[in-house]
Amino acid sequence: MSSVWNEPRAKGLATSTAPAVDVVWGTAFELVLGLRMLVDHEEDPGSYSVGPRWFDEARASLDAETLDAIERYSGGQEILFGYLLALAADTPAPHDAAAFLATLAGTSPRALRRLLLGHRLETYRGDVSRETIAAAADRDDEAAALLLDGSAGWQRAAYEHVLSLAAGDAKRFLDAACRGWYDAVLHPDEQATARVLRRSARAARALAGRLGSEELIDTLTRGIRYAPEPGIRRILLVPHVVSRPWSIFTESEGTKIVCYGVAETHVTGDAPPDPLVAAYKALGDETRLRILRRLAEGPAGLQELTELLGLAKSTVHGHLLVLRTGGLVVAAVGKSTGYGLRRETLAESAALLDTYLDAEETEER
Secondary structure (H helix, E strand, O other), rough: OOOOOOOEEEOOOOOOOOEEEEEEHHHHHHHHHHHHHHHHHOHHHOOOOOOOHHHHHHHHOOOHHHHHHHHHHHOOOOOHOOOOOHHHHHOOOOOOOOHHHHHHHHOOOHHHHHOOOOOOOOOOOOOHHHHHHHHHHHOOOOHHHHHHOOOOOHHHHHHHHHOOHHHHHHHHHHHHHHHHHHHHHHHHHHHHHHHHHHHOOOOOOHHHHHHHEEEEEEHHHEEEEEEOOOOOOOOEEEEOOOOOOEEEEEEEEEEEEEEEOOOHHHOOOOOOOHHHHHHHHHHHHHHHHHHHHHHOOEEEEEEHHHHHHOOHHHHHHHHHHHHOOOOOOOEEOOOOOOEOOOHHHHHHHHHHHHHHHHHHHHHHO
């Protein structure tokens, strides 16, 4: 499990009152997500649309001071950048990287320390109270022990790292990491990235006028079914370019932040329909066909599929991402048997292919 989910692993039941849904976009989120990717060693770099070369080029463009700041701030724990999505959501419009850097500059070391220990989480805090987290941030040893004991397995190492740092040092390292990343990696292409994000956000807002929140999230994330949990009053949908096709979930108190990968057509312009390309890519692999055959018998969880295939869990996870992006598999949040087959995609993909080919023939005439 991850604080910022690459695949859905939430808990809780749907609330009786539907939460409000908002769509925002901005390069503040790109800054945070790019840094999160860089230190995330669990996922295969090849699972990202940008590919392994992006990671090599990003590291090569950073100076030694920035690389050192990234490592000393995060300790290699990606959630310590993922939690900063809450801070990105706090930035004033247009939610750009400059606004994020200003917001970070105005955040006190104490407030940052609380954020990094999960103070603003809603459902991901488990049974740990915000009062306990605040006391732990203020170096209360008893509260720190309670926080660590009550944290999830995917949180503990990150919290231990935060507690090992002086609050002022963490703030200093983070500021250097973000400014160095912005100057070397994000800024050169920021305007082009912003245009892609704006197009995607407009499309999402149009969909939001026609779909309920659960169907909207399913559509934008390409197959994640999320039922709002108790305490979640708002869903903030955020398009991103850098981490596509992954969907990243986190929280800021009563707001669930859902960062979804933009459609490739918003990046490339004139291209075959995204669902068509993704579906046929998903089918072109023996391992993924074996997964589909198993799911044809009924839903299954990641652990079961890993044992069936005899592969590393991260490898199977990557195959499931490709299948979900292709619309062939749906991932249900909060269920141990979290993956199911979406049979209707096969017929839809065939129809899309016919339409695309007909369009090509028409242009040739």
